[in-house]
Amino acid sequence: xxxxxxxxxxxxxxxxxxxxxxxxxxxxxxxxxxxxxxxxxxxxxxxxxxxxxxxxxxxxxx
Numbered sequence: 026x027x028x029x030x031x032x033x034x035x036x037x038x039x040x041x042x043x044x045x046x047x048x049x050x051x052x053x054x055x056x057x058x059x060x061x062x063x064x065x066x067x068x069x070x071x072x073x074x075x076x077x078x079x080x081x082x083x084x085x086x087x
Contacts, residue, residue, distance in 0.1 A: 031082025038075025042068045 048058040049065030058064045 026082070028082050032079050035075045035077070035079025035082055038078060039072050040075075042070070042072025042075055044068070045071060 044053065045058065045064045046068030047053045048056055049061055049063065049068055051060040053059065
């Protein structure tokens with residue numbers, strides 16, 4: 026996978042995961058996802074996946 030694509034996709038997943046977490050915890054309203062525990066659990070997992078993808082994409086290959 027291209028480094029730039031991995032960084033961009035990782036950043037998007039990180040932001041989406043953070044948004045889902047905040048919605049699941051009830052901090053962001055206006056959505057059917059607000060206050061639903063499922064999103065409070067899935068959000069951090071998606072954010073972690075995005076962080077790992079961004080870190081792996083940002084590393085120099087030897």
